Amino acid sequence: MAGESLAPQAGEHLDAAQAASGASLPQLDFSTYSNQIFWLIVAILAIYFILTRTALPRIAGVLAERRGAITSDIAAAEEMKLKAVEAERAYGKALAEARTNAQKIAAETRAAIKEELDVAMAKADAEISAKSAESAARIAEIRDSELAAIDSVARETAEAIVARLGRPVDAKAVAGAVETRIKGEA
Numbered sequence: 001m002a003g004e005s006l007a008p009q010a011g012e013h014l015d016a017a018q019a020a021s022g023a024s025l026p027q028l029d030f031s032t033y034s035n036q037i038f039w040l041i042v043a044i045l046a047i048y049f050i051l052t053r054t055a056l057p058r059i060a061g062v063l064a065e066r067r068g069a070i071t072s073d074i075a076a077a078e079e080m081k082l083k084a085v086e087a088e089r090a091y092g093k094a095l096a097e098a099r100t101n102a103q104k105i106a107a108e109t110r111a112a113i114k115e116e117l118d119v120a121m122a123k124a125d126a127e128i129s130a131k132s133a134e135s136a137a138r139i140a141e142i143r144d145s146e147l148a149a150i151d152s153v154a155r156e157t158a159e160a161i162v163a164r165l166g167r168p169v170d171a172k173a174v175a176g177a178v179e180t181r182i183k184g185e186a
Helices: 002-006 010-024 030-164 171-183
Strands: none
Touching (some): 030 171
């Protein structure tokens, strides 16, 4: 018996080869094609139902969500653009009003400064006129006092010269001669 188990028979070799070839590549075995086609169709239908029932609705939901988000973002961007244009108009209007107010304030300030300057100039002119009149009065006073002093000095000098010449001094005649000479009549 031990010898028999070691030596295989010829028929057994063929069955083993067929079993080995069939077991190793069952997809090439024509006898199993109908079974393979059935399971292929079952697998494809299972994948189709799984995809249509779970995966594709989720993907469609995500795509719809994205479309909605994009649409709302575009609408928000348009709204912000309109607000920006409106804000720009308001800014331009406020800027124009500010310029107008600034020009008005500048004109008022110039007028106030001119008015103050006119008042200051009038006050300065009045002070200058007053000081000029005061100076003219002082000059006239000084001139009069100097003319009187000159007149007095001229009389005394004329009397002294007449006295030196040895003639009798007539104060009235000397005063008349000095007065005539000072006035430029002689």
